[in-house]
Amino acid sequence: MKIAVLTKAIPSYESSIRIDSSSTWIDESVVNFVVNESDSYALEEALQIKEKLDNGSEVVVVTMGSQDNTSKVLKDGLAKGADRAIFIQNEDSNTDPLSIAKLFSQNLKDENFDLVFSGLQSDDLGSGQTGVLIGELLGMSTATLGIETDIQDGKIKIKRELESGWFQWVTLPFPASVSIQSGINEPRYPSLKGIMGAKRKESKVIDGQLSDDPKQNFINLFVPKTEKATEKIEGDVDGIVAKLMDILKNKLRVIS
Amino acid sequence: MKFTDEHHALYKTVKEFGENEIKPFSEEWEKAGIYPAHEIFKKMGDLDLLGITKDPKYGGTGLDYSFSVVFAEALGHACNASAIMSIGVQTDMATPALDKYGSDLIKKEFLAPSISGDYVAALAVSEPNSGSDVASIKTSAKKDGDDYIINGQKMWITNATQADYFCVLVNTSNDSVHHNKSLIVVPSNTPGLSVGDKIDKIGMRASDTAPVYFDNVRVPQAYRIGEEGAGFTMQMKQFQEERLFLTASTLIAMENCIKDTIEYCTERKAFGKSILDNQVIHFRLAELQTELEALRALTYKACDRFVDGKDVTMLASMAKLKSGRLIREVTDSCLQYWGGMGFTTENPVSQQYRDGRLQSIGGGTDEIMLQIICKHMDTLPKK
Incomplete structure (x- = not known):
């Protein structure tokens, strides 16, 4: 079985983030990039499936972005046990999910993966669309919010997390694209021998160009202004209550 | 020391291991007066962390000592000096001579299970x-x-x-x-x-x-x-690694102590301002941070020379001496700025104050380090 795991390098929570001079992205030069959290769970799930099947299956980590930001992410995946890596090099700041999914799909198509795992969403942009769109573009069956997987009879059973404590089991034929929820397993630490062996594993670099007609753009990034203001309501009791109700309903919208 | 991607990756693994597998249990272990060495060592053995420089024939990774220094420094994130010291005994105090001079028989019987984490060494x-x-x-x-x-x-x-x-x-x-x-x-x-x-x-x-x-x-x-008859010489050589480990493993403890104190002093208000705003405090913390960076540089220099195969008895002794003195200075100064809170047992600074005191005693006292340095400087009284 061939399993692709999409991983994304995102700014570390510990980084001090500031907006760059274009006001449409962050200043990446002062940011430490790390593996997106839910992608770690997706990789662990893929590695566990490979180990359980024990039939020579292959796990491939795939990422896209700039060399500087993503090299550690790929090496981390290889050190944990992925067999090889595919790096789609792209310096574009286009963050349109459809453009990104198209670029991934073009470059993964010939690989004929049985499974494509992705994290539920990236912790920086939170679109949660890449895995689903790739599934559609490559004609794969698709599920989101996977919290348990089981391979049997040439299919994959996925336990999906719904709302209000509800779950759903779905069975998908291969090939399938599944987005994985955080917390479903315990991601392993890269062992020292894994770290030292990572540089000897195949890492394919592909130059990729995102669409020059994105369906989504950042127009302006800004830090929300925090303001403190006290509004004094005066008048008789009925007037104060009416005014307060109006604010709660229509301004703050905390009651309906 | 020149850090490669592999050094950084090792640092990350050890840091995350310490933060997840040791730090959360620190308080419980301190109260119990013991920690589960076999359990922790087995987990570390599975990650190849107990035989970084050791012979690959017995399960080690055979890397140079710079990886051990990175390992020791990153272990500081575990925030439990007891466990860190115990791990150091396993990796850098009880086993270097066994690895370098032991026969195949005893390496198979004792070194291999120490590297895999099945045995605890002393x-x-x-x-x-x-x-x-x-x-x-x-x-x-x-x-x-x-x-x-x-x-x-x-x-x-x-x-x-x-x-x-x-x-x-x-x-x-x-x-x-x-x-x-x-x-x-x-x-x-x-x-x-x-x-x-x-x-x-x-x-x-x-x-x-x-x-x-x-x-x-x-x-x-x-x-x-x-x-x-070669035991004394082997032990003296083994002490070089012990002292480098002990020094490197205290760097993060000191750094954390300074960071925690900056945070506390920022929050803590007296006479209408953060106490950090007092020059006596922020200057003192700057001095300590400077000393810490100097110690780090000395440690890395000693490590570089050790990797080059040179005898670093003097540099390792200097680093050990300085680390023992500096951790006492750092924890004592920081504890002072925590005031009454610093005198309680349940805060990281007071624990570092108590734990750090051993650094001037264990693995050779400050006085012995001075004696070794003097010997190398040829300043001891002539007989």
Whole structure:
């Protein structure tokens, strides 16, 4: 079985983030990039499936972005046990999910993966669309919010997390694209021998160009202004209550 | 030291391991007076962290010592000096001589399971009347057929109650004190070997420290590490790694202490302003951070030379001396700025204050470090 795991390098929570001079992205030069959290769970799930099947299956980590930001992410995946890596090099700041999914799909198509795992969403942009769109573009069956997987009879059973404590089991034929929820397993630490062996594993670099007609753009990034203001309501009791109700309903919208 | 991607990746693995597998249990272990060495070592063995520089034939990774220094420094994120010291005993104090000079037999029997994390190792050198003065130890091993019969007592032995074996320095002849010693591996279940009660200490409370008694303990001569009579020299060489480990492993503790204090002093208000705004405090913290960076540079320099195969006895002793003094300065100054809170037991600064005090005593006292440095400077009084 061939399993692709999409991983994304995102700014570390510990980084001090500031907006760059274009006001449409962050200043990446002062940011430490790390593996997106839910992608770690997706990789662990893929590695566990490979180990359980024990039939020579292959796990491939795939990422896209700039060399500087993503090299550690790929090496981390290889050190944990992925067999090889595919790096789609792209310096574009286009963050349109459809453009990104198209670029991934073009470059993964010939690989004929049985499974494509992705994290539920990236912790920086939170679109949660890449895995689903790739599934559609490559004609794969698709599920989101996977919290348990089981391979049997040439299919994959996925336990999906719904709302209000509800779950759903779905069975998908291969090939399938599944987005994985955080917390479903315990991601392993890269062992020292894994770290030292990572540089000897195949890492394919592909130059990729995102669409020059994105369906989504950042127009302006800004830090929300925090303001403190006290509004004094005066008048008789009925007037104060009416005014307060109006604010709660229509301004703050905390009651309906 | 030049850090490669692999150094950084090792640092990340060790940092995350310490933060997830050790730090959350620190308080519980401190109260219990012990920590589960076998459990932690097995997890570390699975990640190849216990044999970084060791012979790959026995499960090690065979890397140079710069990776060990990175390992020791990153371990600081575990925020439990007891566990860190115990791990250091396993990797850099009880096993370097075994790795370098041990026979295939004892490497298979003791080194391999130490690297895999199945065995806990301890180093038994100090005695009730021979701490700093290693040459004056009294524990002896007399030949009897193919065996040695060991008698004596060892003191201040880290990992003692959990150890599967001890790397013991003994006198094996009546030659001069520098040529009559051997290192012998003694399994802890050997008849005649007994471990005394855990010693109640002011710090390092999660580390099990105890005396070890040898009463006609019979072990095969094949358990000796290297040549007979070479024990003192081997131990002195082994001390280089011990002292580099001890120094590197305190850097993050000091850094955290300064960071935590900055945070506390920012929040803490007195006379209408953060107490950090007092020049006496922010200047002092800047001084400490500067000293810390200087110590880090010294540690890295010693490591570089060690990797180049040079003798770093003097540099390692300087680093150990400085780390012992600096951690006392850092924790004492920081604790002062925490005021009453600093005098309570349940905050990281006071624990570092108690734990850090050992740095000037264990692994060779400050006074012994000074003596070694003076010897290399040729400034000791001439006889």
